[in-house]
Amino acid sequence: MAVSDEQYDPQALQEKWQARWEALDPFRASEDPDDPRPRKYLLDMFPYPSGDLHMGHGEVFAIADVIARYWFQRGYNVLHPIGWDSFGLPAENAAIRRNAHPAEWTYANIETQATSFRRYGISFDWSRRLHTSDPEYYRWNQWLFNRFFERGLAYRRGGLVNWCPQDQTVLANEQVVAGHCERCGAEVIRRELTQWYFKITDYADRLLDDMAEVQDGWPERVLTMQRNWIGRSEGADVRFRIEGRDEPVTVYTTRPDTLFGATFFVVAADAPLAEEICAPDHLDALIAYRAEVAKLSDIERLATDKEKTGVFLGRYAVNPVSGERIPVWAADYVLSDYGHGAIMAVPAHDQRDLDFALKFGLPVRVVVHTGLADPGESGVATPGEGTLVNSGPLDGLAKTEAITRIVEILRERGTGDAAVNFRLRDWLLSRQRFWGTPIPIIHCADCGEVPVPDDQLPVALPDLRGEALAPKGVSPLASATDWVNVDCPKCGGPARRDTDTMDTFVDSSWYFLRYCSPGDETAPFDVERLKRWGPIDQYVGGVEHAVLHLLYSRFFTKVLYDMGLVGFTEPFLRLLNQGQVINRGKAMSKSLGNGVDLGEQIDAFGVDAVRLTMIFAGPPEDDIDWADVSPAASQKFLARAFRVMAEAGAASAPGADPATGDTELRKVAHRTIDEVTRLVESHRFNVAVARMMELTSAARRAIDSGPGAADPAVREAAEALAVMLSLVAPYCAEEGWERLGHGPTIARAGWPVADPALLVQESVTCVVQVAGKVRDRLEVSPEISEDELRTLALASDKVRAHLDGDPRKVIVRAPKLVNIVP
């Protein structure tokens, strides 16, 4: 055997095996309904083609591939698809800069990433590849939009919306993070615009309640974030009469028990209601106040420490239960799009109302006795529990009883009822940009909003490029006159296409359904095939989508369920959020100059070593600081493992009876198989790798100073190692598998099975403690009884030396521990 045969040359292995794997195509999922193998659906969040793959991709896909390859080895029919989330702004911005079409940049990047994925050795079923910017894909966005429209789940309305001045488009609430655009970071402003919405609020209750289905499969923090985002609250609607106005005004409150403590009334300054209510001689003040508020950015307006502002509207509201007259104010701390855009203010028990009352000298009346200082004097509201006072029929009641009682009273009088409110707003889906799915609506002067008939889909994007795409506040599509002007599908008269495109989160809300039947030309997905594959067994991706993509996908799934197209209500049974790859304690960035290039790492250490480093660095959820890990060390380990496989392969042929091999090594191998199996199942991949390292060392010792490379136990260990290692380092494992005399591919080798007979230990070391200190160790049978062990322990000389008479207590945990309390 030549030494060079045992040398581990990652680059050579990559070249050799990548081509062979592509020919063998071992990861194609079977659609044969008679395939007896149980199915598993593993999904990675599909990439946006921003350039080549980066370190973050390297981590997610390495992690997900461990799970996918494990399932393949366990004999599942695995669906592990790949596609690209290829609509979106960066392509458009690049196209403007280069005077090109967004498709050029997009599809070039997709090819680059696809090539990198193939080299990275991920176990994809490439036959299902999709790109959301293909007309064959976005056609179905439009088809789905039409279905939503028919059901009243897609509608157009005017209102204040979030506008990103940088990207020149509106944004959904979910895409505004702390007042800034989620994508570009610019400060978001409010504009009054007529836009398309999806009625996700109709599903608020189910989005909340169905979380029970994934309670055990999703990270707690993602569930918490979604719960907070949906923001369900329970309370009551209360109708107040406004003097000088026929229509009463309804307010929502979570504390109807404090109704008697309402000392003023506030409407959102920006709501139309404010001017409707406003007394004529106060209108100038309101208009002036509105102008002041409009000058503020959202950041300033929403700052919690901002001083309260407002203006009296010259009107009084009448408390429906006490009959008390209270002044009506307009203020910007009341939001026009939550509840009814108006509140009853109870300064004693709500800090915001108290701040306002103190600023404007409004009365503060305690109606819940909490035992704390009077808020009117302390300046601190008392929102907690207590006994009702100054509240007529509620006096003496505790909070929950008072709420029940007051709701009864309101109901009897017809001035209110229990109510539920959500923080969740409808999903604004229009975008004033080009590189997205055209909204398939035609506006006709006579017929109104007319959907483009299904048989005329897709409404393809017109061919615009370069300067024509520059943001100008209205969609670039508006300038494509030939495209815009069409005949109304209903009456045939002149009409105009809607010129906005859809939020690209629409694309990703159902792509996982399309993977089951990517080429389907008659439907977005094949219902029968989806029944076999769905829902997704394991989803892997970043936590940044906790309330974006994941919430929208859950919404889509529920709508499609109601349409009878999907057989499940939750799309993702288990969710794994991988950590980030950082460098020297900080996120990689150009400005910090601490970027690490995935391609360069692979060139230097090989695909397997990079993947192994990602997996071995720590738990998958944790961030990896690339400065703390060593791909060079990973490469060394792989070389070591490779030599074990190569030497075992050279010394023996397949088929030897392992039972004739060295028992000690066999025990190590089988214990490793057993543990690695459990560790992979529980996603503790870093520990699984540590076990593989131990097995490699044990095999090394067996070859060098034990029974030798030809021993069947060495072969058995090397073969098991190869298969386990193939989850993380497929090239090294495949070559090792070949050296061990097996044909390609190791992907079909099958997971090793631990022999229970080799897992039992003949003896266990039992620790004997006296008062918690170890005083003796006994070699005992694993099956020893408690009584036997107690007798044995008490008979020990070393133990007796520390005992003074009879022990008070003896705790026996057979077979591993005895603790004697003297």
Place this chain on the structure above:
RNA sequence: GCCCCCGUAGCCCAAUGGCAGAGGCAAACCCCUUAAAAGGGUUCCAGUGUGGGUUCGAGUCCCACCGGGGGCACCA
């Protein structure tokens, strides 16, 4: 301000309430080698952020604090 997660050798990380160390990095040394690299091996290193509590027994459970990370923050 409120809520959640995490603090274990110089570093990354293990440890069903039961002997604090599985694995790796770094360091030192030995073997192999003409030499170096590669390879093989040995050794060094913390009492688990701090202070209480529960328990026969706490890194693990509870409370408070300190430090780091994350989420929410006028939603009535």
